[in-house]
Amino acid sequence: MIRLKGIGHVNLRVAYQEASKRFYRDILGFVVAEEDPEHGGVFMTLGENFHTLDIGQHPSPATAPRPRRDQIGLAHIAFQVGSYQALREAYTHLVQHGVEILRATNHVNQRSFYFADPDGNTLEIYYEMPLALELFAGGRSDDDEALPVSAKDEPLPAWLLEDWPGPEMEARIETLRRRQQQPTPA
Numbered sequence: 001m002i003r004l005k006g007i008g009h010v011n012l013r014v015a016y017q018e019a020s021k022r023f024y025r026d027i028l029g030f031v032v033a034e035e036d037p038e039h040g041g042v043f044m045t046l047g048e049n050f051h052t053l054d055i056g057q058h059p060s061p062a063t064a065p066r067p068r069r070d071q072i073g074l075a076h077i078a079f080q081v082g083s084y085q086a087l088r089e090a091y092t093h094l095v096q097h098g099v100e101i102l103r104a105t106n107h108v109n110q111r112s113f114y115f116a117d118p119d120g121n122t123l124e125i126y127y128e129m130p131l132a133l134e135l136f137a138g139g140r141s142d143d144d145e146a147l148p149v150s151a152k153d154e155p156l157p158a159w160l161l162e163d164w165p166g167p168e169m170e171a172r173i174e175t176l177r178r179r180q181q182q183p184t185p186a
Contacts, residue, residue, distance in 0.1 A: 009043075010077055011054040012121060015043055015061035019118045024053060027097050028123075028163070066120045076114065076122035087111065088126040088160045095152050104147035104157070108140040111164060113149065129165045131176045 014020040024030040030044040033051050041056030048166050058064050067074070081087050091113055095101060101121070104113040114153030129135070148157045165173070 008049070009051050009054055011040070011056065012117075012119070013058045013064075014055050014119050015058055015064065016118065017055055017057040020055045022119050024055065026092065027099065067122070069122075074121070076124050078112070078124040078126055081125060081127050084111075084127050084164050087113075087125065088156070090125045091160055092156065095150065098152065100151070101149040104149050104159070106145040106147055106159070108143055109136050111147070111159070113147075129169065130173050134176055135169075135172060 014022070021032065021044075023030055024044055025032060030046060030053060032042060033045045034043040035041070036043065037057075042054065043051035044053045044055070046052045056110060069075075094115060095096065099115050102114045102116065106109070107126075109132040110126045110128035112124050114122055114124050116122055147159045150157050
């Protein structure tokens with residue numbers, strides 16, 4: 001059996017490499033690890049490994065089809081943040097920089113919002129509650145709920161301002177943490 005460690009990187013062919021580099025670097029906070037036009041373009045990192053995202057110039061951007069929701073292939077790339085506050089800050093940052101939030105969803109164990117990069121690739125930023133795998137070991141029943149979004153000069157949606165997860169779920173998370181910290185009988 002193959003034992004994969006994780007997803008190493010995503011490679012995107014882009015219409016305008018410089019515009020994409022600015023978007024991922026200046027808006028999303030990626031760092032350029034290397035620029036190598038001979039071997040594929042710009043290698044960018046979030047700081048944990050050499051490259052998380054590679055972007056390369058498409059040879060014929062004017063005639064290349066753009067990503068569509070009805071195509072087969074990549075639907076979106078998701079980026080995880082470490083807290084609900086970080087999700088709120090990411091949303092605010094994007095809106096302040098003129099990035100349109102396309103939609104937002106409560107996925108039961110996580111909340112997320114979606115937007116597009118300069119080429120129309122859908123991106124997601126999400127916060128997943130701690131110990132979600134253990135809390136939803138039998139699945140989360142996919143009771144997804146659409147959440148409202150806002151634009152640049154509008155107030156943040158109410159769901160981003162609340163404490164999430166709520167007190168009942170926080171109590172369940174704390175109970176699981178305590179169980180995991182208990183020594184196992186020998």
